[in-house]
Amino acid sequence: MADLPLAEPTLTRSTLLRGTGALIGTIAAGSILATLAPSRVWALELTSLSQPDGETILSFAQVLYPHATLPTAVYAFVVRDLDKAAAKDPDLAAKVHAGCGSLDAAANGSFAKASPAAQLAAAKSIEGAPFFATVRGTCITALYDNPLAYAHFGYEGASWPRGGYLHHGFNDLTWLPNPPADASPTLGSL
Amino acid sequence: MASFAHDDASVAVIIGSGAGGGTLANELTQKGVKVVLLEAGKRQSSATFVNDEWPSFSQLAWLDKRTTSGTWRVAKDFPNLPAWTCKTVGGTTTHWAGASLRIQDHEFKARTHYGDIAGASLMDWPIGLADLEPYYAKAEAKMGVTRTNDNAGLPGNNNFKVMYNGAKKVGYKKCSTGHMAINSHYRDGRSGCLQLGFCFQGCKSGAKWSTLYTEIPRAEATGKLDLRPESQVVTIETKGGKVTGVVYVDASGQQQRQKARLVAVAANSIETARLLLNSASNEFPDGLANSSGQVGRNYMRHLTASVYATFEQPVHMYRGTTMAGIVQDEVRLDPSRGFVGGYEMETISLGLPFMAAFLNPGAWGSEFTSFIDAYSNTAGMWIVGEDMPQQTNRVTLNHDVKDANGQPVPNVHYDDHPNDLAMREHAYKAGKAIYDAVGAKKVAFVPPYPSTHNLGTCRMSEDPKLGVVDKHGRAHDIPNLFISDGSQFTTGAGENPTLTIVTLAIRQSDYIADAMSKQLV
Numbered sequence: 001m002a003d004l005p006l007a008e009p010t011l012t013r014s015t016l017l018r019g020t021g022a023l024i025g026t027i028a029a030g031s032i033l034a035t036l037a038p039s040r041v042w043a044l045e046l047t048s049l050s051q052p053d054g055e056t057i058l059s060f061a062q063v064l065y066p067h068a069t070l071p072t073a074v075y076a077f078v079v080r081d082l083d084k085a086a087a088k089d090p091d092l093a094a095k096v097h098a099g100c101g102s103l104d105a106a107a108n109g110s111f112a113k114a115s116p117a118a119q120l121a122a123a124k125s126i127e128g129a130p131f132f133a134t135v136r137g138t139c140i141t142a143l144y145d146n147p148l149a150y151a152h153f154g155y156e157g158a159s160w161p162r163g164g165y166l167h168h169g170f171n172d173l174t175w176l177p178n179p180p181a182d183a184s185p186t187l188g189s190l
Numbered sequence: 191m192a193s194f195a196h197d198d199a200s201v202a203v204i205i206g207s208g209a210g211g212g213t214l215a216n217e218l219t220q221k222g223v224k225v226v227l228l229e230a231g232k233r234q235s236s237a238t239f240v241n242d243e244w245p246s247f248s249q250l251a252w253l254d255k256r257t258t259s260g261t262w263r264v265a266k267d268f269p270n271l272p273a274w275t276c277k278t279v280g281g282t283t284t285h286w287a288g289a290s291l292r293i294q295d296h297e298f299k300a301r302t303h304y305g306d307i308a309g310a311s312l313m314d315w316p317i318g319l320a321d322l323e324p325y326y327a328k329a330e331a332k333m334g335v336t337r338t339n340d341n342a343g344l345p346g347n348n349n350f351k352v353m354y355n356g357a358k359k360v361g362y363k364k365c366s367t368g369h370m371a372i373n374s375h376y377r378d379g380r381s382g383c384l385q386l387g388f389c390f391q392g393c394k395s396g397a398k399w400s401t402l403y404t405e406i407p408r409a410e411a412t413g414k415l416d417l418r419p420e421s422q423v424v425t426i427e428t429k430g431g432k433v434t435g436v437v438y439v440d441a442s443g444q445q446q447r448q449k450a451r452l453v454a455v456a457a458n459s460i461e462t463a464r465l466l467l468n469s470a471s472n473e474f475p476d477g478l479a480n481s482s483g484q485v486g487r488n489y490m491r492h493l494t495a496s497v498y499a500t501f502e503q504p505v506h507m508y509r510g511t512t513m514a515g516i517v518q519d520e521v522r523l524d525p526s527r528g529f530v531g532g533y534e535m536e537t538i539s540l541g542l543p544f545m546a547a548f549l550n551p552g553a554w555g556s557e558f559t560s561f562i563d564a565y566s567n568t569a570g571m572w573i574v575g576e577d578m579p580q581q582t583n584r585v586t587l588n589h590d591v592k593d594a595n596g597q598p599v600p601n602v603h604y605d606d607h608p609n610d611l612a613m614r615e616h617a618y619k620a621g622k623a624i625y626d627a628v629g630a631k632k633v634a635f636v637p638p639y640p641s642t643h644n645l646g647t648c649r650m651s652e653d654p655k656l657g658v659v660d661k662h663g664r665a666h667d668i669p670n671l672f673i674s675d676g677s678q679f680t681t682g683a684g685e686n687p688t689l690t691i692v693t694l695a696i697r698q699s700d701y702i703a704d705a706m707s708k709q710l711v
C-alpha cells in the first residue's frame with residue numbers, strides 16, 4: 001500500500017511548512033479499513049494546492065460521490081491525485097484554484113463549510129465547467145481503484161495469487177437453486 | 191523462428207497478430223509458406239499479464255489517438271476511444287472473453303430475410319453456413335470450444351446462477367454456460383479454467399484461447415515465421431496493380447520497407463480501413479481496393495448495452511469467468527418484436543474500477559453511488575445484437591489530427607439505426623425481466639462501452655461494385671491483397687464475431703496456398 005496517503009501523524013511543524021498544507025483525519029475504529037491502514041490517523045501533505053483548496057476538493061468529492069460510510073481517508077485520494085497533477089501542470093493548478101473559488105462563490109462563502117443542500121446546489125451550478133469534469137474524472141479513478149475501496153465495497157481484486165476463485169467461492173451463491181448439470185456442468189478434473 | 195530479408199519478395203506479409211492474423215500466420219506456415227508477421231504492439235505473456243484493470247488496460251489496449259463523430263453515445267463518453275481493442279502480440283484475443291458462436295444460416299442472408307430496411311445497406315453474404323461448416327469445425331477444434339468435440343461445458347459461477355434462475359422463470363429455454371474458447375479441463379498443453387475472473391486482462395492460467403500462446407508459437411516452431419513486434423505498418427505499396435510490400439515504423443522509430451509476394455491485412459476493422467485509405471497513390475487515388483467506394487463504410491459494432499441489477503443478497507459477480515453464461519432465445523428471426531435481427535444476453539462482470547468508469551459515464555450523485563454501494567450484490571449481463579450496416583457509418587482519415595508517426599488518425603462515425611434503438615429497448619426490458627424474476631432491487635441500463643466488436647469496413651460481396659473483397663477475402667481490385675479480419679463481414683449477425691474471424695482465416699489459408707501453388711498470386 002505504498003501509495004496511500006495514510007501515515008503515522010509524524011509531520012512536524014517544520015516538515016509541514018515545506019508543503020503547501022496538509023489534510024489530517026481519523027478512520028473510525030469500527031471500520032474494516034482500520035485494519036488495512038498502517039494507522040487510524042491519516043495525513044496528506046499537499047505539495048501544490050493550498051490548504052483551503054484541498055479542503056474544498058475534499059468536500060466536493062464527497063458531494064459528487066456520496067457514500068455514507070466510506071471513510072474520508074479514501075476521498076483524500078482525490079485531493080492527492082489532483083495535487084500531484086497540479087504540481088506538474090501550472091494550467092491545471094490555476095484551473096483548480098479558480099474552480100474552488102467558483103464553488104465558494106456559488107455557496108456564498110465557504111463551500112467546505114456550507115450545508116449539504118447548499119453544497120449540492122453549488123455543485124450543480126458549475127456542472128458544465130471543465131473544472132467540474134476534471135474533478136469528477138479524477139474521482140472515478142481515485143475513489144474506486146485502491147485497496148481501501150476494494151475492501152469497503154467488497155471487491156476482492158487480484159485472484160491469481162490465490163489460484164483463482166475456483167476454490168474461493170466462484171459458485172458459492174446459495175439463495176437461488178443450482179442450475180442443472182446440462183446447463184452448468186459440475187467440474188471434472190482440470 | 192525465422193528471419194527474412196527486407197528485400198525478400200517471396201514472403202507473405204500479414205499485418206496484425208490477433209484472431210485473424212495470428213491464425214492465418216499459423217495456417218500458412220504449417221503449409222510451408224514463409225510469413226513475415228508485423229505487429230504494432232509488444233509481446234507479453236501469461237506471466238506478465240496483471241490482475242488489475244487499469245494497469246492491464248495500459249499494458250494491452252490500443253491507445254493511439256482516434257476521433258469520433260455521429261450521434262452514438264460513445265462519441266460523447268469516449269471521444270478519443272471509440273473502440274476497445276488491443277495493441278500487443280495476440281491482438282484483442284488477449285482481452286477477449288472467449289464466447290464462440292456460429293453465425294446462423296439466415297443471418298448470412300440478411301437482405302433476403304430482413305427485406306429492404308430504410309437507411310440500412312443490408313446485403314447477403316456471398317457465402318453461407320454450408321460453405322463455412324467444415325471450417326467452423328476446424329476452428330472449434332483448434333480453439334477448444336466448450337460443448338464441441340469432447341470439451342465439457344464450464345461450471346457456472348454466481349453471476350450465471352442469477353441469470354439462469356431468472357431466465358427460467360421468464361420462460362427462456364436456451365440458457366447454459368455456452369460455447370467458450372476456454373479449457374474446462376487440461377487440453378492442448380494448457381490448463382483448465384481457474385475461475386480467475388480476469389478474462390479481459392489476459393488469462394494468466396492460459397486456459398482461454400489466444401493466438402499469443404497457441405497459433406503464434408506453433409507458427410514459430412515451423413521455422414517459417416518472422417514475427418516482428420513493435421512494427422506498425424503505415425502504408426501498403428503497389429506497382430502495376432499489385433501489392434509489392436509495406437512500409438512500417440519499427441521499435442526504434444525507423445521506417446522500414448518489407449517486400450512481399452502478397453499482403454494480408456488483419457489490423458482490426460478500424461485500422462484495416464485506415465491502412466487501405468492511407469495507402470492512396472497515383473495508381474489508387476481513393477485508397478487501395480476502393481474502386482467501389484466501400485472501404486471504411488458499413489462500419490458495424492454490434493448493438494451492445496448492459497443490464498446490471500442489485501439484490502438483497504451477495505452475488506460477487508467478479509468471481510469466475512467473465513462471460514459465464516448465455517441466453518440465446520432472442521437471437522432468432524422474428525420481426526414481430528418490432529425489429530429485424532436478434533441478440534444474445536451473456537453474463538458480464540466488471541471489477542470495481544471499471545464498474546465505476548462504465549456504469550454511467552459522466553454520472554455523479556446518490557443514484558450512481560447507490561449502485562456502487564451494492565457492488566458485491568450485483569449481477570450483470572451484456573447484450574450483443576445485430577446492428578444495421580449503414581453507408582454513412584464509416585471510418586475515414588482525419589487529416590487534422592496526426593498520430594506519433596505523423597499519420598492521419600482514423601475518425602469513426604456512427605449513428606444508431608432505428609432498428610438498433612428498437613432492439614436495444616427490447617433487450618433492456620428482457621434483461622430487466624430476468625433480474626426482476628429473481629428479486630432485483632434496482633436495475634441499471636448501461637450504455638455501450640467503446641466497441642469491442644469492430645466489423646464491416648471492407649465488406650465481402652459477390653459484385654465488385656458493392657463491396658471490397660470476394661468470398662475468400664481477396665480484394666476485388668488487387669489480386670495479391672487479402673483482408674483477414676472482421677472487416678470482411680457483410681453484415682454483423684447476432685453472435686460474437688471471433689469464431690467466424692478464425693474460421694474465415696483458416697478457409698482463406700487454403701485458398702491462398704492453392705493460389706500460390708498455381709502461381710495465381
Ligand SMILES: Cc1cc2nc3c(=O)[nH]c(=O)nc-3n(C[C@H](O)[C@H](O)[C@H](O)COP(=O)(O)OP(=O)(O)OC[C@H]3O[C@@H](n4cnc5c(N)ncnc54)[C@H](O)[C@@H]3O)c2cc1C
Nearest residue numbers: 206208209210230277281282287288289423457675686688
Ligand atoms: C473486452 C473484450 C471482450 C471480448 N470478448 C469477445 C468474446 O467473448 N467473443 C468474441 O467473439 N469476441 C470478443 N471480443 C472481440 C475479439 O477480441 C475480436 O473480435 C478479435 O480479437 C478481432 O480479431 P482481429 O484479428 O480482427 O483483430 P485483433 O485481435 O484486434 O488484432 C489486430 C492486431 O493488429 C495490430 N495492428 C493494428 N494496426 C496495425 C498496423 N498498422 N501495423 C501492425 N499491426 C497493427 C494490433 O496491434 C492488433 O494486435 C472481445 C473484445 C474485447 C475488447
Ligand code: SF4
Nearest residue numbers: 383384386387389393
Ligand atoms: S476465468 Fe478462466 S479464462 Fe478467465 S482469466 Fe480466469 S482462468 Fe482464464
